[in-house]
Amino acid sequence: MSTTTGTSSTPAGAASGRPRSAGRRGGDSGTSGSGASAGPAQRRPGGRDLLHALPWIGPALLLIVGVVFFPAGVMFFNSTRDISQSGVDRGGIGFANYVEVFSFPYFWPIFGRTIIWVVVVVGVTVLISLGLAQILDKAFPGRRIVRLAVIIPWAASVVMTTMVVYYGLEPYFGIINTFLVDIGLVTTPEGYGWTRNPATAFAWSIVVAIFVSLPFTTYTILAGLATVPGDVLEAAKMDGAGPVRTYFGVVLPQLRSALSVAVLINIINVFNSLPILKVMTGSIPGYDADTIMTMIFKYIQNQHKIDVASALSVVAFIIVIVIVAVYVRVVKPMKEV
Secondary structure, three states: OHHHHHHHHHHHHHHHHHHHHHHHHHHHHHHHHHHHHHOHHHOOOOHHHHHHHHHHHHHHHHHHHHHHHHHHHHHHHHHOEEEOOOOOEEEEOOOHHHHHHHOOOOHHHHHHHHHHHHHHHHHHHHHHHHHHHHHHOOOOOOHHHHHHHHHHHHHOOHHHHHHHHHHHOOOOOOHHHHHHHHOOOOOOOOOOOOOOOHHHHHHHHHHHHHHHHHHHHHHHHHHHHHOOOHHHHHHHHHOOOOHHHHHHHHHHHHOHHHHHHHHHHHHHHHHOOOHHHHHHHOOOOOOOOOOHHHHHHHHHHOOOOHHHHHHHHHHHHHHHHHHHHHHHHHHOOOOOO
16 A cells, blocks of 8 residues: 555656646747747837837938938039039039049049058057057056046047147247157258158148047947956956956957947048148148048139039048948947957
8 A cells, every 4th residue: 555655656746747847848938939929029020110110210310311311412413514613504414524533643542542541540540549448447546637638639629639730840840840850850950841741741641640539449449348347357367368368368359349330430530531631731732642532622622623523522432331331241340249
């Protein structure tokens, strides 16, 4: 009797345990299955959902159309017209203005200089910003003041900053030129006209562009450093990883999103930058120190060719779109680490 009772009670207990466990599993799988099949997160938005969202996204769409697409449309329309120096539209001429743009003997050198301008400014800015952000992320006396000081080039006018450097390079009274003479890099104050030579004026424009691009890039990377988990760094330290290996193996991958966005915004800003080059190279005749943006400005201001400048603007717009599309496709800025 006792054996029978024990034997019968054991399967009953096991049987009663199995259904409960299976029921939990079945309930979980059933819940997840129903959620996967009928959950709202998996449902694709339809036309009705878009109509419901339209009041919320409508103002943003209107702003995009008014600020981006409408000016781009007008620019493309003007690029296909024959517009006189006085602004009179003489009618459509198709793509003749584009043929004139690409037939410029100095177009391709200017295009190459534009690529150099963007690559050098963005590349050096990111490298310096990585070091600055790493320093500003550490605790040291006066860190708050130093962080505020880094913002100054960003808060100041770009034209004002460029003018300070421009007059600082003047041969006789420029403080930068005097300093270079004092340390022996320049033999005589009047011996070199930094802003009169296309190569040196372009080089100093790159220096100014890097200087004014540092604050935004540094603070973007600094924000990325704040998101690096402390336990991950502690685990790397416990595993015996040194500072260099920890930075390149742990910290830098965590900065991927912040770096990607910073580089993308800098590419667009630097490509479309005009004030720095206009101030530093504006007094140099010809096109030996120009990028596409300054070339557009010269065609509008000096030659009054609105139609050709519009065609060149469309070309520049397409170049930026292609660069951004390739960058987003390859780098995937929003991809999680």
